[in-house]
Amino acid sequence: xxxxxxxxxxxxxxxxxxxxxxxxxxxxxxxxxxxxxxxxxxxxxxxxxxxxxxxxxxxxxxxxxxxxxxxxxxxxxxxxxxxxxxxxxxxxxxxxxxxxxxxxxxxxxxxxxxxxxxxxxxxxxxxxxxxxxxxxxxxxxxxxxxxxxxxxxxxxxxxxxxxxxxxxxxxxxxxxxxxxxxxxxxxxxxxxxxxxxxxxxxxxxxxxxxxxxxxxxxxxxxxxxxxxxxxxxxxxxxxxxxxxxxxxxxxxxxxxxxxxxxxxxxxxxxxxxxxxxxxxxxxxxxxxxxxxxxxxxxxxxxxxxxxxxxxxxxxxxxxxxxxxxxxxxxxxxxxxxxxxxxxxxxxxxxxxxxxxxxxxxxxxxxxxxxxxxxxxxxxxxxxxxxxxxxxxxxxxxxxxxxxxxxxxxxxxxxxxxxxxxxxxxxxxxxxxxxxxxxxxxxxxxxxxxxxxxxxxxxxxxxxxxxxxxxxxxxxxxxxxxxxxxxxxxxxxxxxxxxxxxxxxxxxxxxxxxxxxxxxxxxxxxx
Numbered sequence: 001x002x003x004x005x006x007x008x009x010x011x012x013x014x015x016x017x018x019x020x021x022x023x024x025x026x027x028x029x030x031x032x033x034x035x036x037x038x039x040x041x042x043x044x045x046x047x048x049x050x051x052x053x054x055x056x057x058x059x060x061x062x063x064x065x066x067x068x069x070x071x072x073x074x075x076x077x078x079x080x081x082x083x084x085x086x087x088x089x090x091x092x093x094x095x096x097x098x099x100x101x102x103x104x105x106x107x108x109x110x111x112x113x114x115x116x117x118x119x120x121x122x123x124x125x126x127x128x129x130x131x132x133x134x135x136x137x138x139x140x141x142x143x144x145x146x147x148x149x150x151x152x153x154x155x156x157x158x159x160x161x162x163x164x165x166x167x168x169x170x171x172x173x174x175x176x177x178x179x180x181x182x183x184x185x186x187x188x189x190x191x192x193x194x195x196x197x198x199x200x201x202x203x204x205x206x207x208x209x210x211x212x213x214x215x216x217x218x219x220x221x222x223x224x225x226x227x228x229x230x231x232x233x234x235x236x237x238x239x240x241x242x243x244x245x246x247x248x249x250x251x252x253x254x255x256x257x258x259x260x261x262x263x264x265x266x267x268x269x270x271x272x273x274x275x276x277x278x279x280x281x282x283x284x285x286x287x288x289x290x291x292x293x294x295x296x297x298x299x300x301x302x303x304x305x306x307x308x309x310x311x312x313x314x315x316x317x318x319x320x321x322x323x324x325x326x327x328x329x330x331x332x333x334x335x336x337x338x339x340x341x342x343x344x345x346x347x348x349x350x351x352x353x354x355x356x357x358x359x360x361x362x363x364x365x366x367x368x369x370x371x372x373x374x375x376x377x378x379x380x381x382x383x384x385x386x387x388x389x390x391x392x393x394x395x396x397x398x399x400x401x402x403x404x405x406x407x408x409x410x411x412x413x414x415x416x417x418x419x420x421x422x423x424x425x426x427x428x429x430x431x432x433x434x435x436x437x438x439x440x441x442x443x444x445x446x447x448x449x450x451x452x453x454x455x456x457x458x459x460x461x462x463x464x465x466x467x468x469x470x471x472x473x474x475x476x477x478x479x480x481x482x483x484x485x486x487x488x489x490x491x492x493x494x495x496x497x498x499x500x501x502x503x504x505x506x507x508x509x510x511x512x513x514x515x516x517x518x519x520x521x522x523x524x525x526x
Contacts, residue, residue, distance in 0.1 A: 047166040047191045054168025056187075063192035066201075066287040068384050070406025075195065077358045077382060077427065079104065081161055081188040082111055083199030087263040089117040093154040094267070095147055097122035099140055099169065100161025108161075122147065131167050141174060148178035154267040155182040155210075157203060165189040176210075182267075184210060194406075195382045197360045198285050200238070204263045205288025211270035212296055223260075223272040232259030233318060234276035234298075236290070237283030237360065239454070246455035247280075250305055250315060253332040254324045262289060278321045280304070280314075283360040284388035302388030305454050306364045307371035308340050309395065336455060343459035348373040351422035351470045356412035356430055357444035358382035363392035363403065365425075365448055365462070370399050372463060378415040380407030380426075422470045436488075438480035440469045 051060055081100075085108055088096040098105050098121060109121045124143050126136040140158060147156055160169055164187075171185025186206050188199045214220050233256055235244060248258035259276040260269040273279075279293045282304045290300050299321045305311040312333050319329035349372040355362055362381040369376050379396060383389075385405040393403045404411050413433050416424045424434035424441045425448055431441035442448060442465065451461045490499055 047162055047189065050166040051168065051189070051191075054166065055170075056165060056168055059165075059187055060192050067192075067194050067198045067285075068406075069194060070382075070384070070408065071411075072406075072408045075190050076409050078111060078196055079108055080190050080193040080196045080199040081159060082108055083196035084157075084159060084186060084188050084203040085112055085121070086115065086117075086196075087200050087203045088157040088159075089119060089121070090263070090265060091155075092266040093152065095122065095153050095156045097124065097140070097143060097147070097156060097158045098161060099124045099126070099136065099158065099164045101163050104161050126164070131163070131169075136164065136167075137169050137173070140169070140171070144174060144183055145178055148181040148183070150180040153181050155184055155207075158183065158185045159203075160185070160187040160189070162189045162191060165192070182210060194384075195285075195358050197283070197358055197383055198287075200263060201286045201288050204236075204286060205292055207264075207267075207270055208262070208274065208289055208292035211267070212274055212292055215271060215274060215296075220271050221268055223268045224266070227272070227275070228257050228259070230255055230257040231278075231322060232257045232272075232276045233322075234259040234273040234279045234293070235261045236279060236281045236286045237261070238263060239282060240450065240452045242452045242457055243454040246452065246457050247305060250311070250332060250336050250455055251318070253335050254315070254319050254322070254328045256318070256322060256324070262286070274298070278318060280318065281386075281388035282364075284386040284392075285360045285383040287386070290388070300388065302386075303391045304364050306458060307368050308337055308344065308459075309371065310364070310367050310392075311340055311455065312337055313391065339456045340459045343456050344371050344373075347460040347463035349463050349466050349470075350374070351466075352377065352419065353423045353425060353466070354378045354412075354416045354419050354421045355444070356380035356407060356415075356426040357449070358427065359445060359449045361449055361453070362444070363389055363396060364453055365444075366396055366401060367392060368453060368458060368462060369466070370396070370401070372459075372466075374466070376401050377419050377421075378402050378404070380404040380412045380415065382407060422473060423466065435476065436480075438473075438476045440472045440476050442466075442469050 105123050124140050130136045174183050174185050184206050186202050188202055193199050244258050260273040262273050264270050274296050279298050279300045281300050281302050301317045301321050303314050305314040315332050352375045355366050360383045366376045366379040396403050412430045424439050425444050431443050434441035452458045
């Protein structure tokens, strides 16, 4: 006799057991099972294979050419799509819509609002059936039509995350415009775009291409601020707000002016950026954006006006690209270089520093640190090598700095542990590792890249925070000594006695994992 107490007949209802969330292989046999690793960017090859089978070979080949992978084939920073999401959310009169797994969308919207987004993010949910039958695309198209209000928006950005990209959801089939509102569809899968910095380029390039075609088709609206009376230089890369103003002051003696910053803050600025005769690739990873400027016949100049040497070379490069006379170039250099030299001498930095990050400006910051007096034996950037960072890499190499492109977390930590610097600047895990070793650390994104770097303002901007951090070395040593007995790994935390370790369980579990790996490899060979 069953003695279980029940309050209704819910337990008698037949449960229909469906396939696991995202297991599209049971609906469409030709698509491999991509649900085994959480349906996310870290499923790596399975997702990429599914995307190719779904007709995405051209897209993945383009990503491979524009953003070549490094030693790691999975993102080691935040979800790459955060970069493109951030670009869209910072533009006026632009709506953003995401299509992806609910957990991914939650994480992206959380981070975007953490970084100050003050608008909603649209989301088109899906399940296995709508994903593989094409209903998801119909839902996206319906949502875009509902959202396309020309009184509110200039453009709507629709972004495919990993799963819709792997399943071949064809955003290219969306209308180019609805009621006068531009529709920009992009794919930003973690298995194709290595970093969130390069995801900014995916959206910036797509918008520039759209704007370029609009210009080619006929007259377009003038920018809100009107057209500048001097030839302008567009700037690629998100910068501290004071940097474009400093660049404008440095360009003035050559009869030039600072143009818009790409990624832009409103759609009309794209027209003004394309109207510039020269483009400054301040951040060197904007591969697709550079392609669009070059298609418009614009000249691209790498590096940036950082420090004494960088500023002198950059002004010469911009002047040469615009055909400015050598006298005017010299005048522009003489107007700013003595002040930069004085600012560097007035706020020196003494100490050995390792530097790493994924923002794309790591080489520029390293140049500034070295000219301020610091020793920088290692610079790691998660971005790939680029023609626009070549001059910076050569300058750093001449100063004895090891520059590691597509640096992995392991590269950065190994360099920091080997050098034992006075200060480690890097990503959160690098800084965490440094502090565990008693080495002062600073988070690159929030404490370094969020400061002016260009011209006179940039020359002395880092000294205060850098010297203060280096001065904390004794405090870090004291803290390390204080927590020395807390333990790590299995003994992390405070214990009254030693924890119960079962190495036999670990060995047994390891054997299971190895057996599974051998079976998977054998299945691939069949």
